[in-house]
Amino acid sequence: MVDLTSPEFWESVRMMVAAGVILLGALFVLVGSVGVLRFPDFYTRMHAASVTDTLGATLVLGGMMILAGWSINSFKLLMTWLFLFITSPAASNAAAHAALVAGLEPLLGKWNGEKVEKPELAKEG
Amino acid sequence: MEEQFVPSVLIANIALMSMLGVITIAIIRMTSLFGIVMLSGVYSLVSAAWFQAMDAVDVSFTEAAVGAGISTALYLGAMLLTVRKAKPTKGILKRWAPLLVVIGTGSALLYASVDLPAFGSLDSPVNTGVGMQYMEVSPKEVGTPNVVTAVLASYRGFDTFGETVVVFIAGVAVILLIGFGERALAASNWRGREDDDAQGDDSHLILRVVSKLLIPLIVLYAFYVHFHGEYSPGGGFQAGVIFAVAIMLYSLIFGLKAAMTAFPPVWARVGAAMGVAIYGLVGVICMLNGGRFLDYDYIFGPPSGEAHGHHNWPQITGIIGVEVGVVVAVACVMITAFYAFAGRTPEIRDEDW
Numbered sequence: 001m002v003d004l005t006s007p008e009f010w011e012s013v014r015m016m017v018a019a020g021v022i023l024l025g026a027l028f029v030l031v032g033s034v035g036v037l038r039f040p041d042f043y044t045r046m047h048a049a050s051v052t053d054t055l056g057a058t059l060v061l062g063g064m065m066i067l068a069g070w071s072i073n074s075f076k077l078l079m080t081w082l083f084l085f086i087t088s089p090a091a092s093n094a095a096a097h098a099a100l101v102a103g104l105e106p107l108l109g110k111w112n113g114e115k116v117e118k119p120e121l122a123k124e125g
Numbered sequence: 126m127e128e129q130f131v132p133s134v135l136i137a138n139i140a141l142m143s144m145l146g147v148i149t150i151a152i153i154r155m156t157s158l159f160g161i162v163m164l165s166g167v168y169s170l171v172s173a174a175w176f177q178a179m180d181a182v183d184v185s186f187t188e189a190a191v192g193a194g195i196s197t198a199l200y201l202g203a204m205l206l207t208v209r210k211a212k213p214t215k216g217i218l219k220r221w222a223p224l225l226v227v228i229g230t231g232s233a234l235l236y237a238s239v240d241l242p243a244f245g246s247l248d249s250p251v252n253t254g255v256g257m258q259y260m261e262v263s264p265k266e267v268g269t270p271n272v273v274t275a276v277l278a279s280y281r282g283f284d285t286f287g288e289t290v291v292v293f294i295a296g297v298a299v300i301l302l303i304g305f306g307e308r309a310l311a312a313s314n315w316r317g318r319e320d321d322d323a324q325g326d327d328s329h330l331i332l333r334v335v336s337k338l339l340i341p342l343i344v345l346y347a348f349y350v351h352f353h354g355e356y357s358p359g360g361g362f363q364a365g366v367i368f369a370v371a372i373m374l375y376s377l378i379f380g381l382k383a384a385m386t387a388f389p390p391v392w393a394r395v396g397a398a399m400g401v402a403i404y405g406l407v408g409v410i411c412m413l414n415g416g417r418f419l420d421y422d423y424i425f426g427p428p429s430g431e432a433h434g435h436h437n438w439p440q441i442t443g444i445i446g447v448e449v450g451v452v453v454a455v456a457c458v459m460i461t462a463f464y465a466f467a468g469r470t471p472e473i474r475d476e477d478w
Binding site: 086087090093094 | 329331332335338339
């Protein structure tokens with residue numbers, strides 16, 4: 001029988017929740033990486049890469065905070081998260097903006113299942 | 126103690142090392158200098174992660190701050206003075222002499238690595254010689270929790286002085302080669318070329334807001350790294366580099382002229398010399414009080430001989446003193462070098478790139 005009042009039980013629940021959240025974050029990082037490789041042009045790739053930076057990092061750091069418990073390490077992780085949450089969208093925005101200013105046109109229209117030829121500036125960034 | 130086999134660490138090491146190999150091959154094969162600069166930053170970050178996995182936190186911190194942070198910024202500044210693409214070269218197989226030398230050196234290194242002691246083994250020279258002695262005596266003699274700081278700034282203070290002088294000489298060399306940058310900037314302005322980052326252009330709005338938030342935090346972090354260096358990884362070199370990065374970030378976003386107003390190049394020049402002078406002066410004070418050069422026990426006068434508790438204040442004061450010298454020298458040399466690169470407008474027209 002599971003004793004719902006025992007601290008050990010809640011400790012193990014905490015570990016499982018933390019593991020689940022970290023794994024979910026890792027999944028988003030994986031999805032973001034696949035997106036960077038498979039999306040057709042620079043802007044869609046940026047979109048995939050920023051998923052890694054924001055949602056993936058948030059979930060992984062959140063899981064680590066649950067693991068660390070109520071401690072100074074949690075606070076440091078929170079600060080790390082805050083830093084990432086401010087800087088990575090700004091960096092994505094700067095890269096996309098620079099590409100737009102440099103004259104890289106986004107691919108528009110419906111995808112017809114064919115491989116798109118490589119845009120010229122797609123490597124820049 | 127038995128050597129422990131930890132699969133997760135082994136997997137992390139193999140993964141990080143193979144990433145380093147992949148990045149190296151990518152750098153060799155690329156011709157776009159911009160991509161190469163970015164990849165060398167990535168290389169430094171991956172190796173920093175690898176050092177972290179090997180428990181070398183101080184080295185890892187230095188690699189991240191210097192390799193990935195400031196080198197990338199300086200390379201970018203240097204790249205703007207030249208072309209964007211490397212010249213196409215002959216294929217690797219056609220240049221057989223360098224290939225032969227590389228293969229020879231590589232196999233010699235691989236052959237020698239067989240004789241290296243296993244990682245963390247107890248009978249390696251690191252763990253039997255002077256390293257263990259530092260671990261035992263430094264809490265009593267110096268009293269800083271971070272042994273690396275004790276070794277770097279106290280036991281090997283003279284070596285670190287040499288390193289600081291080397292950084293200073295590097296800054297002087299940059300100045301001698303390409304000038305301070307001020308005059309080149311003034312000349313280009315006189316020719317009627319204003320900065321691209323003119324006022325009233327809102328295209329960098331998000332970057333400006335974010336960097337305004339971040340720059341004070343970066344400077345604060347630099348001072349934290351400096352004054353906390355005896356307790357945690359970090360110290361003068363990393364703090365100086367982080368401080369310089371804050372100025373560079375400001376310059377990249379608000380324009381070089383604004384940065385030169387906020388942190389005048391004269392300060393950077395004078396500060397570079399002052400930093401080295403502060404370091405040397407700490408040593409001279411010890412000499413004046415009857416000790417040897419950089420013998421911190423004499424920094425307040427001859428040692429009283431009374432037993433000190435947790436903190437050995439003369440040693441800690443000496444360490445903080447020389448680290449102040451290091452942080453000022455490193456930060457100012459880096460800022461001087463950046464001004465020197467960034468102050469020169471590209472002599473190549475845009476169409477030639």
